[in-house]
Amino acid sequence: MPSPRLFRLDPDKRAAIFSAAAEEFATHGFEGASYNRIIERAGVSKGAMYYYFDDKADLFTTVVTDVFDQLEKDLPPPPPEVSAAAFWRSVHGHIDCIIRYGRENPTYVALMRATHEFEYSGVTDVAVKEVCKKSRERIERFLRDGQQVGAVRGDLPLSLLVELVFVLDRTVGHWIAERLDELTSEDLSRAGRMLCDQIKRVLRPADSHHGRDGRSVKSTP
Template sequence: MPRPRFEKLPPERRAHILEVAAREFGALGYEGASLNRILEKAELSKGAAYYYFDDKADLFLAVLLHCWEHLMVEDALRPEVLRADTFWEHLRALYQRQFGLLRQHPWMMGVARAVWTLPPHLRESGPMAVLIERGQALMRGLLVRGRELGVIREDVPEALLGAWVRALDSAGDQWLLEHWEQLDDAAMREHADRVVDAIRRLLTPAQPGGKS
């Protein structure tokens, strides 16, 4: 994890370092990114860098946390804000807000692309695995709350529902990563609608007559 002394830097300086790093990771992937090039562009000496971060992986984790804070997913998915009559519209608004932030801050899209290039040992263990698990825990909480509200089907095991949602979400993200430079605001909103509609159709309990 980034060392506490990094948090003592002025917010503008922290944001500059992290966004320079995000652009490098986004352009070249995790393995291709050069720590020396990041430090040069961020006007940060090696000595200062190791005062704040252990290594490149630690810097990448700081970038991921920076993105996470921008997206504020956890605040938006608190169980008390989710109601049966607004469940899907709330999720739609969340996706649209996140995609809007990606349009405003293209460096975050680069970070999302870089996550797919992480070596397995960074994805499956250590602090980055913990952050990924936080995202999966949010999704599990969403499924539990949806079932409590009666808007998510109960005829399929929760673990399988989670796997289905992750697969849909991953496919949507991959498509977005490949096409986002050609998408305007309206097309980004349309893509958010498309992803949420697919999830809703998959998870909504069947109605009488077998329709969902």
């Protein structure tokens, strides 16, 4: 956990640290990132850095958590009414929000990706796992609501659906980020609709129209 001093620190300095760290971690992943490089780019002394953060992992966790929290804060509240339509409207709202956030903070999108990778890798940090878990739980609650109004299929493990949504979002996000310069604002909102559609396709309950494949994965659900 970062020292409380961090929050007493000049916001500009703190921003400089977070930005330098986010960029380094996003570019090189956790293990590949150089603490020294971050320190140098943030323009702080070595000692100061260790005054704010316990170690490299702590810095990573703190920055990642911050990014996730920042995003989450902007997300719209859960839908007041309960219906499939309301559910999808809410999904759309979330996606718009996320895309907008990503457009304004491309580095943070990359950082989120790096975080996810890190989580998948063999050297996962406990604190990072926590951040990811929180993030997943949020989606899980969301999907559960979707299942109750019949918007989300119930024949697949939630954990898998969560992962799919996670990854669809990241993939489209990355695809967008790579073409950010050439996309108009109109393109972006179209991209939002497209992503929403894709998620809908993935989550929608199986019906006669689409065949009977992939009903359930585990024999004992």
